[in-house]
Amino acid sequence: NAGVMQNPRHLVRRRGQEARLRCSPMKGHSHVYWYRQLPEEGLKFMVYLQKENIIDESGMPKERFSAEFPKEGPSILRIQQVVRGDSAAYFCASSPGLTRSTGELFFGEGSRLTVL
Amino acid sequence: DQQVKQNSPSLSVQEGRISILNCDYTNSMFDYFLWYKKYPAEGPTFLISISSIKDKNEDGRFTVFLNKSAKHLSLHIVPSQPGDSAVYFCAASGSATNKLIFGTGTLLAVQP
Numbered sequence: 001n002a003g004v005m006q007n008p009r010h011l012v013r014r015r016g017q018e019a020r021l022r023c024s025p026m027k028g029h030s031h032v033y034w035y036r037q038l039p040e041e042g043l044k045f046m047v048y049l050q051k052e053n054i055i056d057e058s059g060m061p062k063e064r065f066s067a068e069f070p071k072e073g074p075s076i077l078r079i080q081q082v083v084r085g086d087s088a089a090y091f092c093a094s095s096p097g098l099t100r101s102t103g104e105l106f107f108g109e110g111s112r113l114t115v116l
Numbered sequence: 117d118q119q120v121k122q123n124s125p126s127l128s129v130q131e132g133r134i135s136i137l138n139c140d141y142t143n144s145m146f147d148y149f150l151w152y153k154k155y156p157a158e159g160p161t162f163l164i165s166i167s168s169i170k171d172k173n174e175d176g177r178f179t180v181f182l183n184k185s186a187k188h189l190s191l192h193i194v195p196s197q198p199g200d201s202a203v204y205f206c207a208a209s210g211s212a213t214n215k216l217i218f219g220t221g222t223l224l225a226v227q228p
Contacts (some may be wrong), residue, residue, distance in 0.1 A: 004159070031214060042122075042205060042220035043160070048213065056215055091159055095214050103148030103167075103209050105216055107159035 002027050004108035005074075006092050012114045019079040019086070021111045025094030031055075032075040033093040033105060034067055043091065049075060082115045089113075119143045120208050122219035130227050135193040137222050139206030142187065146208040149182060150216065151191045154203045163204075164191070196226045 005024040013019050025032050034046040048056040049069040060067065064082075069075040079086055089112050093105035121140045129135045141149075147168040152160035166173040166180045166189070173180050179192045193200055203223050207216040 033215065035218075043218040045215055045217065048215050056213060093216075103150055103165050103214070103216070104162045105214065107152075107161070109159045110157075112157075 004029075004092055004094050004106050006090075006108035006111050008111060009109065010112050010114070012116060013082050014116050015083055016081050019082050019113055019115075021077040021079075021090050021092075021113070022074040023077070023092030023094075023108060024074040025092075026106050029094035029096050029106070031095045031097055032069050033095075034075075034077050035091045035093065037089045037091065037110075039088070046077070079113070082113070084115045087113055087115045118220075119146075120206055120217050120219040122206055122222050124222050125220070126223040126225070128225045128227060129196050131198055132195045135191075135196045135200065135224055135226065137191040137193075137204050137206075137224065139189050139191075139219055140187055141189075141208050143208070143210065143217075144187070145210045146217075148209045149180070149189050150207045150209075151178075151180060152205045152207060152218075153200075154205060154221070160205060193224075196224075198226050198228050200224060201226045 032049045035043045037043050045059040047060050047067045064080045066078045089110045091110045093107045119142050150165040151163040154160045164175050164178045164180050166182050182189045203221045205221045206219040209216050
C-alpha cells in the first residue's frame with residue numbers, strides 16, 4: 001500500500017500522559033500536513049512540514065503540541081500532558097511538493113485519540 | 117475566522133436525483149478549490165477540484181461550479197447514488213502554500 005500511513009489508528013491515554021502519532025507520507029512525497037477533527041466539527045489545519053523544516057504552524061496550539069518530520073522516518077505529532085479536549089481524530093496528509101496541478105492533498109485514515 | 121463555510125449541515129436526496137452542495141469563501145486570494153468525500157472512521161478522499169481561472173470542471177457524475185464574484189462554489193452530483201452518502205468537505209488553498217482550509221462539511225444522505 002503506497003498510501004499515507006498513520007499509526008496508531010486508535011490511542012487511549014489518561015489525562016497528563018503523552019500521545020505520539022506517526023505519519024509516513026506517500027512514496028515520493030516530501031510535504032506533510034496535520035489536521036485535527038473534533039467531534040461534530042470540520043478539519044482544522046494544525047501544521048505543515050517539509051523534511052527537517054516546519055513551514056507553517058499557525059494552527060498548532062501554543063502549548064503541549066509539537067510536530068517534526070526528520071530526515072529519516074515518519075512525521076511525529078506529539079501531545080504532552082493530554083487533556084480531555086484533545087480527544088479527536090488526527091489526520092495526516094502529504095503532497096509531492098509545491099506542484100499544484102489540482103491542489104490535492106492525500107490523506108491517511110487518521111489516528112483517533114481518546115483521553116480518559 | 118471561518119474562511120470557508122458550508123452552511124448546510126445536512127442534505128437528503130432521492131436516488132437518481134441531483135445533489136447540490138454549496139460552499140462560500142471569504143478570502144479572494146484562494147486560487148484552488150477542492151471537494152473531498154469522507155466516510156465515518158476513514159480519511160477524506162479527493163473528489164474534484166477547480167482552479168480560480170475556471171468556472172466549471174466536470175468529472176463523470178461530479179461537476180464543480182465556481183462563481184468568483186460571489187465567492188461561491190457548488191458541487192453537483194447527478195445522478196445521485198446511495199453509495200454517495202457521506203460527508204462532503206469543501207476546501208480552498210492560496211498560491212503561496214499547499215495548505216488546505218476546510219469547511220465544516222455537509223452530510224449527504226441519498227435515499228434508495
